[in-house]
Amino acid sequence: MNPLLDPQRLPDFPALTPDAIAAALDEALAEHRSVVSDLVAHRPTTFAEAWLPYERADEAVGALWSAVSHLHAVADAPKLRAAYAAGQQRLVENHLSTMQNRGLYEVFAGIAASPAFTRLADEDRLSLQHAIRDFTLNGVALEPAARERFGAILVELSSLATEFSNVVLDATQAWVEHITDPARLSGISETDMAMFAAAAAARSMEGWAVTLQQPSVAAVLGFADDQALRERVYAANGTRASDQGPNAGQFDNSERIARILALRREAAELLGFSDPVAWSLETKMAASADEVLAFLRDLARRARPAAEAEMAEMQTFAAETLGIADLRPWDVSYVANKLREARFTVDEEQVRAYFPVERVMQGWKALLHRLFGITLAERDDVPLYHPDACYFDVIDASGQVVAGLYTDLFARQGKRGGAWVASARPRLHDGNVIRVPVSYLTCNFAPGQAAMPSLLRHTEIVTLLHETGHALHNMLTQVNRPSVGGTSGFEWDAIELPSQLLEDFAWDKDVLTGMSGHYLSGETLPGDLFDRMLSARRFQSGLFLLRQVEFGLFDLLIHLGVLGSDPVEVIEAVRDEVAVIRPPAWHRFPHAFMHIFAGSYASGYYSYLWAEVLAADGFDRFAEAGLVDRATGDLFRQEILARGATRPAAESFRAFRGRDADPQAMLRRNGLTTEPAQ
Numbered sequence: 001m002n003p004l005l006d007p008q009r010l011p012d013f014p015a016l017t018p019d020a021i022a023a024a025l026d027e028a029l030a031e032h033r034s035v036v037s038d039l040v041a042h043r044p045t046t047f048a049e050a051w052l053p054y055e056r057a058d059e060a061v062g063a064l065w066s067a068v069s070h071l072h073a074v075a076d077a078p079k080l081r082a083a084y085a086a087g088q089q090r091l092v093e094n095h096l097s098t099m100q101n102r103g104l105y106e107v108f109a110g111i112a113a114s115p116a117f118t119r120l121a122d123e124d125r126l127s128l129q130h131a132i133r134d135f136t137l138n139g140v141a142l143e144p145a146a147r148e149r150f151g152a153i154l155v156e157l158s159s160l161a162t163e164f165s166n167v168v169l170d171a172t173q174a175w176v177e178h179i180t181d182p183a184r185l186s187g188i189s190e191t192d193m194a195m196f197a198a199a200a201a202a203r204s205m206e207g208w209a210v211t212l213q214q215p216s217v218a219a220v221l222g223f224a225d226d227q228a229l230r231e232r233v234y235a236a237n238g239t240r241a242s243d244q245g246p247n248a249g250q251f252d253n254s255e256r257i258a259r260i261l262a263l264r265r266e267a268a269e270l271l272g273f274s275d276p277v278a279w280s281l282e283t284k285m286a287a288s289a290d291e292v293l294a295f296l297r298d299l300a301r302r303a304r305p306a307a308e309a310e311m312a313e314m315q316t317f318a319a320e321t322l323g324i325a326d327l328r329p330w331d332v333s334y335v336a337n338k339l340r341e342a343r344f345t346v347d348e349e350q351v352r353a354y355f356p357v358e359r360v361m362q363g364w365k366a367l368l369h370r371l372f373g374i375t376l377a378e379r380d381d382v383p384l385y386h387p388d389a390c391y392f393d394v395i396d397a398s399g400q401v402v403a404g405l406y407t408d409l410f411a412r413q414g415k416r417g418g419a420w421v422a423s424a425r426p427r428l429h430d431g432n433v434i435r436v437p438v439s440y441l442t443c444n445f446a447p448g449q450a451a452m453p454s455l456l457r458h459t460e461i462v463t464l465l466h467e468t469g470h471a472l473h474n475m476l477t478q479v480n481r482p483s484v485g486g487t488s489g490f491e492w493d494a495i496e497l498p499s500q501l502l503e504d505f506a507w508d509k510d511v512l513t514g515m516s517g518h519y520l521s522g523e524t525l526p527g528d529l530f531d532r533m534l535s536a537r538r539f540q541s542g543l544f545l546l547r548q549v550e551f552g553l554f555d556l557l558i559h560l561g562v563l564g565s566d567p568v569e570v571i572e573a574v575r576d577e578v579a580v581i582r583p584p585a586w587h588r589f590p591h592a593f594m595h596i597f598a599g600s601y602a603s604g605y606y607s608y609l610w611a612e613v614l615a616a617d618g619f620d621r622f623a624e625a626g627l628v629d630r631a632t633g634d635l636f637r638q639e640i641l642a643r644g645a646t647r648p649a650a651e652s653f654r655a656f657r658g659r660d661a662d663p664q665a666m667l668r669r670n671g672l673t674t675e676p677a678q
């Protein structure tokens with residue numbers, strides 16, 4: 001067997017050349033097709049004979065492709081990009097022809113209808129049931145012409161998603177502001193100046209280079225005194241991949257968005273759904289679009305008074321203290337930071353100095369040990385693709401390696417922005433072997449410079465913990481069937497439960513102090529600084545929540561089609577309804593909205609808020625037990641993380657909490673209610 005297809009081995013990144021990728025994919029797909037046709041020809045009637053060979057063939061493909069996808073996301077290069085796009089297309093085609101194979105469907109449906117089915121383990125039954133559902137959602141029951149059309153749509157949608165994301169990356173990398181006069185960067189910290197200097201050096205420029213990578217945008221919009229520079233960066237960033245702004249039309253996603261929306265609608269209708277939202281909700285916890293719309297609008301109603309007061313306070317402060325009479329969108333982050341500093345005397349840069357990344361990661365490991373009894377041990381014998389990448393064995397209290405984790409923390413050229421977790425190898429136990437689950441945890445923190453380590457902002461520590469929640473979901477699973485273990489098959493709108501629950505540990509004094517150590521003096525975070533940070537925690541939470549509602553409503557309404565399908569018109573209509581901060585008419589947020597046009601959040605962006613209800617109430621369970629409490633950690637692990645999709649998320653939550661989620665907890669988390677906890 002080609003070693004790149006061995007699900008038992010970790011990916012051999014240096015061996016993943018475009019040619020090797022194509023050859024390995026040929027082999028994996030040929031094997032997959034032969035397994036499927038064998039099953040269809042022999043029609044086995046037991047789970048072990050039918051499902052396990054199918055799963056093994058799937059896992060061989062997955063072993064290759066998770067590595068290729070990761071590489072494409074973090075180390076993009078023209079040849080790799082082409083190999084990825086070509087392979088992705090073949091995979092989608094193969095997946096479709098499998099999911100539309102009536103013979104195979106009948107083999108699985110026959111087993112599900114047999115008396116022996118009820119005696120199978122939950123995870124075996126559920127994996128078969130999920131597969132049967134997926135066959136249906138992929139059009140297995142359609143007439144041949146419709147089935148073919150449906151398949152063609154999914155193939156096109158997949159390549160459109162890849163293109164959408166490539167174009168955003170290209171647009172992000174195409175813009176740079178070369179700065180030779182340091183006066184233009186007044187207000188920027190020493191740390192961020194070093195980042196700009198390094199970005200310039202990397203381009204063989206003198207002076208400083210401001211880019212559209214996230215840490216760079218955050219530094220300028222949040223801290224640059226020069227309003228004109230803020231405006232330039234805001235405009236370049238907010239018009240990426242669109243018909244507007246400095247690179248107008250050069251990397252334009254407009255047509256791609258229109259095509260994606262039309263195809264999603266056509267596909268949904270072919271399956272008999274009224275719209276793409278109904279199609280998406282079929283596998284989610286929420287029951288209907290109306291239920292989600294009502295949920296979002298209720299939140300908007302509750303958040304609006306707070307958001308309006310926050311905006312008014314900023315306007316007054318900007319006028320009186322900063323001489324900004326007319327608060328523009330590119331002033332908002334800057335003014336918000338100045339106001340936060342003035343009100344709570346929290347200086348972001350002062351805070352950051354206490355969080356060099358090495359120290360944070362030590363504290364992070366200690367937290368995971370205290371909560372779940374796991375130890376992370378770095379390995380130096382695992383093939384990697386970049387010096388920033390690391391690999392850890394995750395070792396249980398019993399000394400057993402239960403999982404693996406790749407981390408890749410810093411922003412760089414060729415790496416997609418944002419933070420995310422992906423599965424490299426799901427847990428698998430098929431009677432022969434037990435394979436432990438392995439995840440990728442990727443962030444985009446500002447890298448360290450020659451004389452200065454990478455210093456994390458508090459929001460970045462929150463991000464790290466968020467992604468850790470996703471990784472734990474994958475790594476601490478006890479489910480043996482990959483398709484229903486970890487986050488796989490889990491209701492998408494509950495998937496942000498572990499991630500958002502973990503976030504809240506970043507607001508505990510002991511936890512945070514344990515992650516701190518001033519990069520010069522080694523001193524831990526002073527108590528009074530933490531107290532001030534905590535008092536500033538809900539600063540502008542009304543505005544933040546309204547923005548999340550705005551994105552969620554936009555996603556839902558544009559897929560429902562009730563306001564038409566022009567993304568600019570729809571986002572403007574949503575803003576009429578809920579926004580307190582109004583971006584200019586030329587702003588093109590939808591054109592780089594990867595979550596819904598290139599990611600898995602289509603008709604599902606509301607999931608963050610939906611799952612926050614579960615996360616907030618779940619976190620309270622930890623707080624009630626004294627917070628970093630191993631018994632609660634074990635319970636959370638056992639009832640939620642370990643279970644994956646082998647039962648509904650609502651049931652797993654009840655098993656952990658002892659009751660349904662209390663929506664008040666989420667309102668309290670956002671400071672939107674004064675009602676005390678029970």
Ligand SMILES: [Zn+2]
Binds near residue numbers: 496
């Ligand atoms: Zn998340």
